Amino acid sequence: MDLGVDFGTTRTITAVADRGNYPVVGLTDQLGDSHDWFPSVAALAGNRLVHGFEALAAAEQGAPLLRSFKRLLATPDFGPDTLVRVGDAVFPLVTVLESHLVALREALVRSGIDWASVTSTVISVPAHAHGPQRFWTLESFRRAGFPVTAMMNEPSAAGFEYTHRQPRTISSKRTRLIVYDLGGGTFDASLVKVEGTAHEVVDSLGVNALGGDDFDRVLADLALTAIGTPADRLSPTAADDLLMACREAKERLSPQTRRIALEAAGDVVVVDVNDFYAAATPLVEQSLAAMRPLLGGLDAETAELSDVAGIYLVGGGSGLPLVPRLLRERFGRRVHRSPYPAASTAIGLAIAADAQSGFSLTERLSRGFGVFREVADGRALSFDPILDRAAEVPADGEQVVVRRYRARHNVGEFRFVEYAQLDPSGHPAGDVVPFGRIVFPFEAALQREPAPVPVAVERRDEGPEVEERYVIDPNGIVTVRITDLDTGFALEESLAST
Known part of the structure; x- marks a missing residue:
């Protein structure tokens, strides 16, 4: 079945x-x-x-x-x-x-x-x-x-x-x-x-x-205004009862309905449908x-x-x-x-x-995915949009995006976010959601510690080869894995590990 x-x-x-x-x-x-x-x-x-x-x-x-x-x-x-x-x-x-x-x-x-x-x-x-x-x-x-x-x-x-x-x-x-x-x-x-x-x-x-909850609140506000009762005067139970009454009244509306009768704060109030529609438009x-x-x-x-x-x-x-x-x-x-x-x-x-x-x-993903990177020896941040919001989600299997480069610092901090859109400067805007953070030691000596120790960011003329691997599964969920290809040391950020 x-x-x-x-x-x-x-x-x-x-x-x-x-x-x-x-x-x-x-x-x-x-x-x-x-x-x-x-x-x-x-x-x-x-x-x-x-x-x-x-x-x-x-x-x-x-x-x-x-x-x-x-x-x-x-x-x-x-x-x-x-x-x-x-x-x-x-x-x-x-x-x-x-x-x-x-x-x-x-x-x-x-x-x-x-x-x-x-x-x-x-x-x-x-x-x-x-x-x-x-x-x-x-x-x-x-x-x-x-x-x-x-x-x-x-x-x-x-x-x-x-x-x-x-x-x-x-x-x-x-x-x-x-x-x-x-x-x-x-x-x-x-x-x-x-x-x-x-x-x-x-x-x-x-x-x-x-959504519909917001239309319910509009109707509830009109009812409370009609009886002169501020919303903060209602107990949580009374407020919840009023919203439920508004939801039920809203769902009974037909194109021919002209008035909405409600009970608010113990009073019966009638709201004109045109007033409700004007407030909800x-x-x-x-x-x-x-x-x-x-x-x-x-x-x-x-x-x-x-x-x-x-x-x-x-x-x-x-x-x-x-x-x-x-x-x-x-x-x-x-x-x-x-x-x-x-x-x-x-x-x-x-x-x-x-x-x-x-x-x-x-x-498609419908939300972009990218990372804030440290630049200028850790003194500034730049944003790198890794996955466009229009990227296809694999119907089965996985889609992989790989970045490889030579590290130029002893340690790097990656701040991953999801976002709705990019602003004119190329930075995420509109409903930005933190995804995770990885502090990755590019210096081999730091990789031997149980966790990256707080150290000052310093520039290196020749660092290890680093791979960033971004995997999209069929549900549109992203996993990030960063690997030092010279030593094999890797760190991963995924929602499954939270």
Whole structure:
């Protein structure tokens, strides 16, 4: 059995490959009702973490609830030591994630999935996810017992769902698709070239901190303003209840809705939909600004859109009627909203997991990778962009980039970072994330120490031959290895060692 699992900010959705069909797995809540999703929440019940529907039920009994913890994975300083508070208890964030996925697996088994027959699981991450988020998402799924065979970017998976459902819209004249993926916590956009069932990601852009949660906060602020109550007057429980009420009200909106009734701080308040849309429009405009570089100008009449089959709206956040309305005002009839906006990615992942589907993908890194090097005898830094954000990710095996040179100093310090873009001076800009640091002794005598001792950087006329080896795996995760080819001494920096 093949599964596709989309771990989302608000909901985790699983689809299964079934003889060319890819249905979403229904899961049962505490009342016996079936849902096409598993809530991405955790609660502290006594001294243990519970998840999904059990967490929501525990919260109704007063247990502290943690929502949207996926967003914390995207923070620049996220790592295995990142802690998160649930009530009075503190847990490593990766422990919460692994516990959530164990609970998901148990819920799938209760739904009737024969786990012994599950041989392939394809999972997803945001296209703009940095290395630590990719690695720990993958590692947590594996530790939770999922047989992970591949990891895809979310909009790439949604592109599979589009092509599977609407293959006739792809023609010799219209070979490209823009996937607009507005989820609960992140926004991604990918430009995908399609030829039959072969997909090639041309480019991807995104915003790690833009999603449905932000629209919920806009609505909550309007409600509190209407009753004259500052947000800091609410208790954590009351604030969480209000955001949940806003999320549910937002998801019930239709194009005909005119007013939104909410309970805020014990008062019933009515928010005019037009006021909500006016306040939320800048969020949609932010997504359009982020995706603009994918095609010059991004106007309906530009020549760059002539070979685009459509702009495909997916993700739970795209269910807000304001989103397709604004995009259609800009791009006309080429805007198509998925009939399964929240499940599109999971369905695409199940297609990818199905070896009989024939679908293939050429993915790209979507984030650059480079190193700050010491120059001028350690008195200054320069930046060397090693891997371009458009570099292809190997479908299987590894892609290797090698640099070799003669060292000119006794010791070198390498500061590796991931980045969204380079500024005009060639330095990283836009969501820069530290990857790691290596202090490498080029002098053989220093290599015999247990660790490089702090020494002053000194120039050498003739140092050893050094090799820098950068390896990209099929999940877009980079490993760095620096070797003194004269002595064989080597140091490595990889996320697996953190």
